[in-house]
């Protein structure tokens with residue numbers, strides 16, 4: 233952290249070039265670093281900070297120094313690295329830029345380590361992020377930066393051998409060569425954490441995604457949702473904050489854009505507690521043919537979806553996107569539901585999604601910091617906060633699965649097996665004889681629910697319920713399956729043991745039920761398909777439902 237002296241020096245320097253911030257005081261503390269505090273309350277449209285263009289560091293300046301025109305940010309980074317690390321003065325039209333910017337450069341954090349972007353953490357520290365959204369992105373950043381630096385060096389005819397080793401955490405000591413990858417990494421970290429978008433200065437060039445450095449305004453910390461305005465007028469950067477909510481003595485925040493903790497962590501090296509803009513990614517993998525079928529079915533998948541992964545974005549506002557729910561439902565479509573999206577698919581999809589979310593949460597819960605390794609304590613704390621905010625989002629999505637499932641059950645009121653058995657008390661009473669209990673929860677605990685369902689479905693068919701009976705749709709579904717099913721050898725093998733464990737024993741012991749109608753092995757196989765088509769098990773309480781086909785919009 234910088235000392236008060238270098239901050240005062242910077243403030244004096246900026247004022248001598250015409251910067252204005254009379255109602256702002258800048259302070260340094262251990263947790264917040266440098267930050268701005270409101271000295272006097274002012275009216276809403278009064279600027280808090282004005283910085284003249286003369287002290288910006290811009291791509292145009294870099295272009296003039298190097299006499300090159302390409303690529304926009306990389307030359308700016310090189311200029312910054314030159315201003316900090318080059319022992320020789322950087323001159324422009326005979327004037328020394330090094331002297332001009334000395335108070336600003338001297339104030340900036342000295343090393344990548346101090347700036348703290350995860351891309352420059354030690355390998356052991358980076359491993360702490362494994363399994364989060366940040367991990368693959370931070371690996372890419374470092375590699376891309378290395379490529380950018382390499383091409384810049386070729387441009388300057390300074391081509392380094394490609395086997396230059398990327399150091400674990402570039403040290404950025406003052407003795408570094410200004411053209412080194414380490415110096416470039418330092419400049420990148422400074423730009424990443426402090427630069428403003430170029431299009432603010434050149435409104436006509438919105439496509440320019442590079443940045444410029446604007447001293448003083450870059451001393452303000454960030455808060456999501458803070459109402460601030462940035463404008464470039466009369467050759468100056470004008471910063472206004474909605475000072476309505478700020479009292480004198482309180483911190484003035486900037487707003488770097490409402491960002492998720494992954495973005496804040498990777499680009500600024502911190503995270504926010506209770507971040508309202510938090511997002512996370514749920515990546516699901518399916519085969520290419522499934523993706524084709526999903527597209528054909530007309531479901532929208534996130535951009536870039538492929539067999540390598542479909543990345544659904546979960547946010548605090550929308551923890552469970554509709555497209556994700558539909559996709560999960562589609563994965564459980566049966567051939568009898570071709571071109572349809574049914575309540576059963578929807579419930580089954582939600583239930584499976586809940587399992588996936590539960591396993592993500594369990595992975596977050598079981599995460600532990602290894603005992604050894606080159607790891608800074610502050611980094612551990614930061615990663616813990618980041619992981620905890622990501623876990624909360626998965627947790628929220630998980631809880632939402634439960635509440636959506638509950639409201640669907642309340643809305644469509646499907647027939648529970650419990651209720652269905654009340655319609656056929658004769659069958660229900662025999663359950664104690666067959667399974668040792670007629671309590672469904674005990675039967676479920678013994679893992680015998682499937683047998684109850686098969687027997688009950690065969691029974692429903694043999695009962696031939698009347699048109700207005702709540703059990704009628706079960707026998708209708710049975711008939712439907714019977715008319716179309718093609719029984720294979722595998723089906724016979726699958727049900728053989730179970731069938732012979734129950735029959736002819738049941739037909740002999742309870743003939744009033746199991747000797748009336750068709751209780752053949754074939755009938756059990758048909759009932760098995762009926763179970764697939766109509767049964768839904770609510771995992772929260774183990775309750776079994778028999779669903780009539782409901783097609784959802």
Ligand SMILES: C[S@@+](CC[C@H](N)C(=O)[O-])C[C@H]1O[C@@H](n2cnc3c(N)ncnc32)[C@H](O)[C@@H]1O
Pocket residue numbers: 263264265266267347425426450451452453454455499500501502503
């Ligand atoms: C533009 S600078 C702001 C001034 C900075 N505090 C300093 O000491 O120079 C951005 C850096 O400030 C820190 N920062 C900004 N907002 C923060 C916040 N809300 N919580 C923690 N750190 C923050 C981060 O290190 C970030 O990379």
